[in-house]
Amino acid sequence: MKINVALVGNPNVGKTSLLNHIAGTTLRVGNWAGTTVEKKEGKAFYKGYEIYLVDLPGIYSLEPFSEAEQVARDYLLSQKPDVVVNVLETPNMERDLLLTAELLEMEIPTVIALNMLDEARRLGIEVDKEKLSELLGIKVVQTNGRTGEGKRELLEAIIQTYEQKIKPFPLKYSQTLEEYLSKVEGNTKFEKIRKSQELYGEDFDKLLKDERFAFAHGLFYKVVKKVNQGAFELTDSLDKLLLHPVFGLFFFLFLMFFMFKIAFDFSAPWMEWLDGFMNNFISPLIVYLLGESLFSRFLSEAVVGGVGFVLTFLPLIASILFILSLLEFSGYLPRVAFLMDGLMHRFGLHGTGFIPLLLGFGCNVPAIMASRVMETKRDKLLVLAMVPFMSCPARLVVFSFFAVLFFPNPALVIFLLYLFGVSVAFLTSFFLQKLVYRGSLHHMILELPPYRLPALKLVLRITWAHVKHFIYRAGTLIFAVSVILWAMLNLPPGVSNPKDSFAGYVGRALVPIFKPMGLEDWQITTSLIPAFLAREIVLSSMAVIYSVEEGKKEEFEPRKALQEQGVAFANALKESVLNLLNPMPKALEVKEEHSQLKSAIKNSMNPAQALAFMVFILLYTSCLGTVAVLQKEGGTKFALLFLAYSFVVAWVSGVIVYKLMNLLVG
Amino acid sequence: MLEKVEVGKKVKVLDIEGKEDSLRKLQAMGIRKGKVLEVVQKLGRSIVVKVDHSKIAISKGLAQKIKVQ
Structure with a gap:
């Protein structure tokens, strides 16, 4: 037997922690279909039932203020869960009871979970749960999301509510309001209210709002006893420092440096x-x-070389999502939005956007995944459209190769390229705001939840859920594209020279497109094809296509190779620890390679062409990992449109740079 | 107006003017008529207030619409 359960509650009330305790390793993350709102789900087996739980987005009310409320409302109305678990943050019960009132109006089987039991105790807040249960006619349990306390009682309550179809008592509002409602048809109070809203408009709305608040207020005073007035709140003391205009900002920048470094x-x-x-x-x-x-070449080159290559990003993705989840569950993240709001507002963004944009300099893939911390769809999509222009170390590898080769002051050239990327990001955001997301930035409203020590298990599980999702992506979308890329380079069968492969043909067909930016060699355009996997591959593919660097064929001896891998593993362990102890970030250092390729490139390009090429590589989203996560976070249409946009911007910029350079140099 | 209240002061909400979604959301978040707010911090165009046991950061533009005593 399966019971469908929806967890409903305000943001930051600990729904996810609770779900984590109940669902354990079955916890999965994804997005609600067609939205940018995150979806978490899991299941538990208890007393012969399969209890499927879905964590609806955190909302304060079912009124559709944003995508989050819309998703929750639609789910409740169309999916008709068997049982709704309304999770309340006990210390903020009066606020939370507004949503409870709206849920009760729906007249569906409901259980109330009074969460954050420990915090309530510390604040000296006591709730008479029996009385609450008597007044509403439904089961009420007390839980603690951090420790999992009350989990069993909650499961019991869910099953009993399901078996006995325990619906709440019909809600009684004032006589005036009930008179309005008695004049319309409807199966539930919710339906009647919806019809009355259409029929009577504003006056009814205002009355309803006041009645709901009064209900919440009244219920709160009937069941809550505050035994300890003015208890010490650690959060308040911490906020004196962490929200401080000077110290708080300083602390944040230090934390970001630390995060980047780790x-x-x-x-x-x-x-x-x-x-x-x-x-x-x-x-x-x-x-x-x-x-x-x-076949063996297909396995080793397309599967291992393509999918395996993207999988090497896993340590980075895992570390960033781990730190980000720590920040998120500790309650610090919304404070960042407050602190950085002044700066980011100038660019039409909310403060939280600073984090994914900064992470973009390290790697676009986890930076895009970090955009999940954005509060609204508009903000999230704007950030998604900006991150890929933040230059990452993969681009730095390409830049340093060309800049050193062609320019007397490579550091300046590279710096200017980084700056150019950032400018394009902000211009993109600017135009998107003018064209697509018109209207001014809406008002910031952000709850700053109390600081909480995140449970390590929860943070690890959320990190793992995201990593799992990325591996799934690597096995599907990334696999498919790398197979296509491989096939282009290795077909028709028996091809030995890249010139005769499909990629070679496509590369030559691309020449007229790249001619305006001075790139007339089919070798260069062809090398861009495998580089769609990741930008730094452009160097090794050039090396193959210019056939200057024959892969050194060493005799492969499994036992010796395994030994070497063991040594390399030990070195990695040693180095990662040493890196943590070193105060300077090493992420931006680059190693010198491809010495033979240099002379070949030097002979076939001039500085103007090289600069145009670098600008093109900078702006064009030639990175399968990035496109894959863009598709997850923003949807297929967004990812494809953005890919096309980045190509056009890269091309136009490349052409302009080439023409300008020719004018200047003569 | 809430916007003008100094950091550390406590004030009572008299009225919330306007029917915009953001104001409705604020009320759902607990900033309702009759509630006591404490101004925790101000920075740039935003202001943090505490109501019961929750803290909310709002833009000053919104704070202008909250009449307090």
């Missing part, structure tokens, strides 16, 4: 090791075991 420096050695493990061990092992054939 995430990137800690994961860099692991990413390098994974990369080596895929390319120097798994790949040759496949060929060693299966022999040299088209």
